Amino acid sequence: MAIVFKQETFRNDFSYRNSPENIRRFPFPFDRDEYMYSVNMEPHVHGRAGTVYESLIDVDEHYVAEMHDRALVLKEDPLRYQALPHMMSAQWDTLELLMEEQAAGYPDHFTLIRDGDQWRWINRPLGIDDSFTFGDASTLPYEPFEYITRQAQGDFCIVDQRDSNLWMDAGMVTTQADWSLDFDIGMNFMEWHGPVPLAHQIGVFDRALKFLLNLQQGKPTRRFNWTMTINPRLDTSPENYHKWGPDRTTVTPDNVGEKVHLRVELQSLWRLPRSNAILFVIRCYLMNMEELVTVPKWARRFPRVLKTLPPELIDYKGLTRFRETTIDWLAKYDDGAPTSPGIYPD
Numbered sequence: 001m002a003i004v005f006k007q008e009t010f011r012n013d014f015s016y017r018n019s020p021e022n023i024r025r026f027p028f029p030f031d032r033d034e035y036m037y038s039v040n041m042e043p044h045v046h047g048r049a050g051t052v053y054e055s056l057i058d059v060d061e062h063y064v065a066e067m068h069d070r071a072l073v074l075k076e077d078p079l080r081y082q083a084l085p086h087m088m089s090a091q092w093d094t095l096e097l098l099m100e101e102q103a104a105g106y107p108d109h110f111t112l113i114r115d116g117d118q119w120r121w122i123n124r125p126l127g128i129d130d131s132f133t134f135g136d137a138s139t140l141p142y143e144p145f146e147y148i149t150r151q152a153q154g155d156f157c158i159v160d161q162r163d164s165n166l167w168m169d170a171g172m173v174t175t176q177a178d179w180s181l182d183f184d185i186g187m188n189f190m191e192w193h194g195p196v197p198l199a200h201q202i203g204v205f206d207r208a209l210k211f212l213l214n215l216q217q218g219k220p221t222r223r224f225n226w227t228m229t230i231n232p233r234l235d236t237s238p239e240n241y242h243k244w245g246p247d248r249t250t251v252t253p254d255n256v257g258e259k260v261h262l263r264v265e266l267q268s269l270w271r272l273p274r275s276n277a278i279l280f281v282i283r284c285y286l287m288n289m290e291e292l293v294t295v296p297k298w299a300r301r302f303p304r305v306l307k308t309l310p311p312e313l314i315d316y317k318g319l320t321r322f323r324e325t326t327i328d329w330l331a332k333y334d335d336g337a338p339t340s341p342g343i344y345p346d
Helices: 020-024 063-076 085-105 144-149 204-213 238-250 296-308 311-316 323-333
Strands: 081-083 110-115 118-123 128-133 155-162 165-172 221-230 260-271 278-288
Touching: 081 085, 081 144, 085 110, 085 144, 085 155, 085 165, 085 278, 144 155, 144 165, 165 204, 221 238, 296 323
Parallel strands: none
Antiparallel strands: 081 165, 110 118, 118 128, 155 165, 155 278, 221 260, 260 278
8 A cells, every 4th residue: 555655854843743543553662561671582574464563674654754864964974874895795685685675565666676687676755766787886876785775764784793793894874863883883792782781781782692693594583672852853873962962951841742752763683695694774763742642551651661760771861851851741641540461552
């Protein structure tokens, strides 16, 4: 079924909004009334219709606007895309995977035609119709990884596996939650996760690395991550902290509903066939508190989650200035009734 794409912004006037249908398919990450770090991996398989799990690479009503915002970020800072020279095979792996999944999941919008190594890619929402030779980067306007990730929602990192570790060796990162590709490129798994509190002490990353080193081709996996953002701003990078950091001081009891957003990352990990690298897809979703409370179960659960956060996580996620104000605003939507298990609306 064709998607109606919205014209909206993630900067300046912040016109981004979720339709009622998109609210219902939002990947609310809390399956209980409290939160603590965990590996929380599960198979990345097709899920129920009308959810973000229906297709393995999700495309929604914000697609065109997000791709426009990505182009703006790359124009301002080309280093948001980087790929080390030895990652070219993984680049072609990623192009193939994303084209196949978008064409399979959304045939009204994307078409992939292959005749040996002669490929044709049609992206109707962005007005792209390109023919190229698979494996020959000179036949594309960008490197293959950059070409396809300029046409796919979320951030994308390719990690190379060597020396019993994973290394961040390529990335397209324009919608990140306060981390820098330019800083992390070339680091290993433990190094780029170094700033995360509590998780190292309880062994989360040791278990995660062991799991990922054994990730099999054809068996992708997924997990949630989350934080909160003031205003629907996709680009909350360290490089642009001067633009979004001061937003945290602007929350008042009167504007919580509109300004405070739950920011969820649906992270999927794919073993790539030729390169044996792992593609790490970090798909960002935003929903403000006014939208969240239209789902009664989430309206009850989210303030309970916020109340139970350890101080280290409150500080690390940058919630200190507005967490209590948000809890107070949400209080009128929590009638004390029990919430049902799982993440889906009742």
